[in-house]
Amino acid sequence: MSTATIDHLDPDVLRAYIERTRWFAGKGRDLHIGEVTRLGVLPGDGPVVVVHLVEVVYDDAAGGRELYQVPLVFYRDPEPRLEHALVGSWEEPADAPLPGAVHAYDALHDREATAQWLRAFAATPAGGSRTADAFVVHRVPGHELDVDAVPSLYPGEQSNSSVFFGEDAVMKVFRKVTPGVNPDIEVHDVLTRAGSENVAALYAWLEHLDADGSPWQLAMLQQFLRTATDGWTLALGSVRDLLAETVTHALEADAADQVHARDAGGDFAGEAARLGESVRAVHDLLAEQFPTERADAQDAAALAAVLHRRLEAAVDAVPELAEHRDGVAALYDRVAALEGFERQRVHGDLHLGQTLRTSKGWKIVDFEGEPAAPLAERVRPDSRWRDVAGMLRSFDYAPRVVERDFALDHPGTDEARDQRAAEWAHRNRNHFLTAYAGGELSADERLLLDAYTADKAVYETVYETRNRPTWAAIPLRAVAEIGAA
Numbered sequence: 380m381s382t383a384t385i386d387h388l389d390p391d392v393l394r395a396y397i398e399r400t401r402w403f404a405g406k407g408r409d410l411h412i413g414e415v416t417r418l419g420v421l422p423g424d425g426p427v428v429v430v431h432l433v434e435v436v437y438d439d440a441a442g443g444r445e446l447y448q449v450p451l452v453f454y455r456d457p458e459p460r461l462e463h464a465l466v467g468s469w470e471e472p473a474d475a476p477l478p479g480a481v482h483a484y485d486a487l488h489d490r491e492a493t494a495q496w497l498r499a500f501a502a503t504p505a506g507g508s509r510t511a512d513a514f515v516v517h518r519v520p521g522h523e524l525d526v527d528a529v530p531s532l533y534p535g536e537q538s539n540s541s542v543f544f545g546e547d548a549v550m551k552v553f554r555k556v557t558p559g560v561n562p563d564i565e566v567h568d569v570l571t572r573a574g575s576e577n578v579a580a581l582y583a584w585l586e587h588l589d590a591d592g593s594p595w596q597l598a599m600l601q602q603f604l605r606t607a608t609d610g611w612t613l614a615l616g617s618v619r620d621l622l623a624e625t626v627t628h629a630l631e632a633d634a635a636d637q638v639h640a641r642d643a644g645g646d647f648a649g650e651a652a653r654l655g656e657s658v659r660a661v662h663d664l665l666a667e668q669f670p671t672e673r674a675d676a677q678d679a680a681a682l683a684a685v686l687h688r689r690l691e692a693a694v695d696a697v698p699e700l701a702e703h704r705d706g707v708a709a710l711y712d713r714v715a716a717l718e719g720f721e722r723q724r725v726h727g728d729l730h731l732g733q734t735l736r737t738s739k740g741w742k743i744v745d746f747e748g749e750p751a752a753p754l755a756e757r758v759r760p761d762s763r764w765r766d767v768a769g770m771l772r773s774f775d776y777a778p779r780v781v782e783r784d785f786a787l788d789h790p791g792t793d794e795a796r797d798q799r800a801a802e803w804a805h806r807n808r809n810h811f812l813t814a815y816a817g818g819e820l821s822a823d824e825r826l827l828l829d830a831y832t833a834d835k836a837v838y839e840t841v842y843e844t845r846n847r848p849t850w851a852a853i854p855l856r857a858v859a860e861i862g863a864a
């Protein structure tokens with residue numbers, strides 16, 4: 380029986396819920412729940428939605444603490460439609476303001492509750508701000524919100540929680556939050572005002588002001604890209620086409636008849652090139668709108684030191700990396716010898732899942748940066764090649780993921796599949812990079828690209844080990860190849 384009340388949530392109840400969500404980044408770590416802060420009740424006449432900040436304190440060697448946003452909706456009676464999002468049930472004591480049974484659910488799963496956010500945005504004048512209880516809502520001018528749009532929670536895997544409001548808008552509620560400006564909101568605000576055609580326009584955002592008047596940016600509302608399909612899904616489709624034709628031929632015909640990436644029905648190379656142009660356009664606009672700087676030799680040495688430290692931390696978390704450490708470290712040593720390089724605001728965690736192809740071209744989403752990095756690091760000017768490297772890694776992931784699926788159903792086709800998967804990756808990486816760069820890369824640019832590609836693959840081994848252990852072999856193989864080069 381839980382000892383929770385609405386005013387004093389039971390840490391064990393919260394922990395049990397948080398640990399089973401996709402958005403919780405600390406899975407598998409030794410931790411306890413620290414302070415639980417009630418930020419306030421969302422304004423509006425619907426069900427009571429209370430927004431909480433839950434502190435997670437890590438008790439392992441790496442230590443640290445994170446704050447997660449957990450909006451809860453409370454009902455008197457159980458809501459069977461929300462059973463999957465039940466956080467806890469308890470009896471409020473007789474002397475409580477509302478004694479009796481209480482059932483607490485994750486509010487993002489409840490249509491009635493998510494409509495509260497939409498109403499709060501819509502009640503704010505376009506181009507203005509409005510304070511309601513503990514929250515401040517900001518609206519960007521230029522779009523009339525559809526208040527009758529039906530909310531539905533994005534069903535895919537996510538670091539945050541997104542709710543689609545019909546075909547009008549999409550709201551992202553940030554789960555891991557930090558005080559100050561949220562980079563996703565900041566970048567979308569700047570790029571929307573600058574008229575970018577490569578992002579979904581920002582419509583509004585919600586923040587909480589703490590006792591010192593500092594903002595905590597909690598959620599943003601954006602243009603819903605109605606015709607969007609994400610790049611990851613499209614890439615998987617293209618690889619599946621290729622491998623389906625490949626396995627048929629591998630079993631039936633001789634090598635001369637093999638299907639190549641360029642000949643398969645769903646060739647992705649044209650899209651990869653257009654995506655390269657779009658990423659370039661976003662980078663150019665970011666360089667225009669945010670400060671840029673020329674990093675010097677000392678900065679290059681500092682960058683190399685960071686890459687080395689990240690590698691060492693990753694080896695501690697994923698011991699299989701140890702045998703490739705020296706090869707990767709040698710690449711980072713070359714970065715330390717660079718005389719300088721350009722830095723600017725970047726995306727920070729770019730991969731195919733952050734790209735959406737629409738009838739009006741490719742759009743880039745999710746400018747929050749790498750989820751595991753501290754905020755100060757995520758907003759700092761960085762090399763564009765970090766983002767390009769993220770995309771190149773993604774062009775390696777897609778064929779490897781599909782190949783795993785095919786392996787079970789098509790024994791005896793390993794060599795053909797492996798060759799075609801590598802060819803798909805090579806072809807699409809080249810098309811993306813050529814379109815992005817518009818010419819040959821200099822030796823320094825190539826070195827930075829290689830180093831960031833290694834760093835991303837190393838990061839992915841940790842990410843996959845914690846989140847999708849059966850996929851860890853994909854980035855491990857890439858690290859091994861880089862280490863052996």
Ligand SMILES: Nc1ncnc2c1ncn2[C@@H]1O[C@H](COP(=O)(O)OP(=O)(O)O)[C@@H](O)[C@H]1O
Pocket residue numbers: 533535536537538539540541549551579601602603604605607609732733735744745747
């Ligand atoms: N403006 C949009 N319109 C339509 N779909 C979107 C939009 N923004 C994001 N999505 C979809 O939601 C998914 C998750 O969004 P994302 O910003 O990457 O969330 P997270 O920060 O949780 O990873 C994207 O991969 C995409 O499929």
Ligand SMILES: O=P(O)(O)O[C@H]1O[C@H](CO)[C@@H](O[C@H]2O[C@H](CO)[C@@H](O)[C@H](O)[C@H]2O)[C@H](O)[C@H]1O
Pocket residue numbers: 536537538611728730731732745749750769772773774776777839842
């Ligand atoms: O999208 P997020 O900000 O949550 O990014 C994290 O999760 C991504 C997976 O969803 C992860 O990306 C890795 O897997 C992708 C395929 O699912 C692949 O396309 C990427 O290249 C690969 O890095 C990302 O690294 C992580 O930060």
